[in-house]
Amino acid sequence: MAALQHTRPVEDCSIDDFDALYLPCGHGTMRDLPPSAALARLVGGAFDAGRVVAAVCHGPAGLVGAVLADGRPLVAGRRVAAFIGEEAAAAGLVDTVPFLLEQRLRELGADVVVAPKFTSNVVRDGWLVTGQNPQSSAAIATAIAAAMEGTPA
Numbered sequence: 001m002a003a004l005q006h007t008r009p010v011e012d013c014s015i016d017d018f019d020a021l022y023l024p025c026g027h028g029t030m031r032d033l034p035p036s037a038a039l040a041r042l043v044g045g046a047f048d049a050g051r052v053v054a055a056v057c058h059g060p061a062g063l064v065g066a067v068l069a070d071g072r073p074l075v076a077g078r079r080v081a082a083f084i085g086e087e088a089a090a091a092g093l094v095d096t097v098p099f100l101l102e103q104r105l106r107e108l109g110a111d112v113v114v115a116p117k118f119t120s121n122v123v124r125d126g127w128l129v130t131g132q133n134p135q136s137s138a139a140i141a142t143a144i145a146a147a148m149e150g151t152p153a
Contacts, residue, residue, distance in 0.1 A: 010036060013038075013042055015045045018046065020053070020148055021042065021052070022054045022059075022144065023053075023055035023060065024055075025056050025057030025083070027058055029058045030058050030061045031097075033061045036062075040065035040066045043063060043066035044067050044068055047074055047128065050127060052144060052147045054129040054131075055082070057132070058082070060075075060130055061101055063130075073108040073110075074128070075110035076108055077111070078111065078126075078128055079110075079125040080110045080123055081130045081136070082130060084101075084112070084117065085100045087133060088100060115132055118133055119132075120133075120139050121133070121136055122136050122139040122140045122143050124147060131143075
């Protein structure tokens with residue numbers, strides 16, 4: 001609890017503080033991450049700086065507000081994985097989230113790569129590493145490490 005009480009707010013963070021950013025899963029991310037302008041700036045700046053940006057399951061909700069220096073959405077034209085509508089429906093959670101993540105990412109121009117529901121699916125597009133669901137957690141860790149080492153996608 002002490003560590004949580006002393007966590008630095010996103011507003012006080014700089015991309016210079018990190019080698020990579022990782023946005024974890026959880027349904028709360030659907031409400032907390034998209035409206036955060038500070039997070040959007042940090043994520044977009046990290047990607048522009050050539051840092052690894054990774055997210056799994058509902059974590060890609062933190063990508064929806066991120067834009068690059070040229071003003072384009074970070075996910076536009078990129079291959080990504082995220083919690084899909086079919087998984088939300090199977091979990092009975094369609095009406096509990098403010099939007100369906102797969103749909104929003106497609107609206108922003110992302111090429112959402114879908115695997116069968118609740119199976120591991122990790123997609124790497126340059127410095128962007130994304131996973132479809134919690135089953136993707138181990139594989140995304142490996143992909144993040146490879147991206148940080150500069151191993152080709």
